[in-house]
Amino acid sequence: MYKIQANASGTRSIEVNDSHLETIRKYSLLSGLIDSNGIIDEDILDKLRFNVRGLLESEPGKDKDLLDLCLDVIYNQNMKAIGLGNLVALYKQWAAEHQETDDADEESLMAE
Template identity: 70%
Template sequence: MAKIQTNASGTRSIEVSDQHLATIEQYQLLRDLIDSNGYVDEDVLDKLRFNIRSLLESETGRDKALLDLCLDVIYHPNMKALGLQNLVSLFLDWKKNKTANNGVSAD
């Protein structure tokens, strides 16, 4: 379990589990999410929420892990652009460590 900071002052955070990160990986929720400018802002967070909403409305979105991710992280009242940026960083570190531990190339 890891905590991500969701505001600049550090007074708000969200706990993110390995299961949440695995669900992000399973559904490739962060793929092509951030524009070429590299900035994570509220529009990017809205885009993620719209993508997840469409997944939930489809037959494949009837997954408890995806619902848990939404309730616990993505739609958490404290989730803002900074929180999403920190979630992306956490996910990349998690993926890198997972790949290193499995001895698989990260390409």
């Protein structure tokens, strides 16, 4: 379980777990989300919410993990642009750590 700061003063936070991060990876939700300027603002958060809403509408009730991600993180009442920036940073760190284990799993499967 990870905690991301959701506002500038640090009084609000959002809990993120490995399942949420796996769902972000599964749907590539952060891929191509941020413009070339690297600034994460409320418009980027809205873009993410629209993308997720489209996914949910195209497959209603099919993916509980995506719905959980929405309820717990993306549509959390505390989620603001700062929170999304911290989620992106957490995801990058998590993905780098889990890339090594994914590569090791693939190598062990190929060896069998």
